[in-house]
Amino acid sequence: MAAHEGVNGAAGPDGGFEERVRWLLAVPHVAVFSSVVDDSGTxxxxxxxxxxxxxxxxxxxxxxxxxxxxxxxxxxxVAGCRDGGPGPLVDRPALPGGTAGLSGLTVEEVVRRL
Structure with missing residues (x-):
């Protein structure tokens, strides 16, 4: 598998659409939660x-x-990869086994749902 350089040298696959999606879904991203007042005051x-x-x-x-x-x-x-781009790149490796973010689903389960 060939790799391209991402942010700060993070390597990712240069393969086809499905390979890029699988890799990006397995890269952990930092989630931030906060309580805010919306435009209606709620x-x-x-x-x-x-x-x-x-x-x-x-x-x-x-x-x-x-x-x-x-x-x-x-x-x-998925949309970023379909448009031919590399998708969002971060400076950390994909997780082994491919856990897909907050859902708890594996990358394989997420890809099957696409």
């Missing part, structure tokens, strides 16, 4: 992966926000 939980541009959600509970965040992370990674 307290909501905001969750984001700051390393993935546009990966921010809001929901009534942290659990709901985590579920929505994970769905959005997968969609953004």
């Amino acid at each position: 307290w909501v939980r905001r969750a984001e992966y700051p390393e993935i541009p546009g990966c921010v959600v809001e929901a009534p509970s942290a659990v709901e926000a985590a579920d929505l965040l994970e769905e959005l992370r997968v969609r953004l990674i």
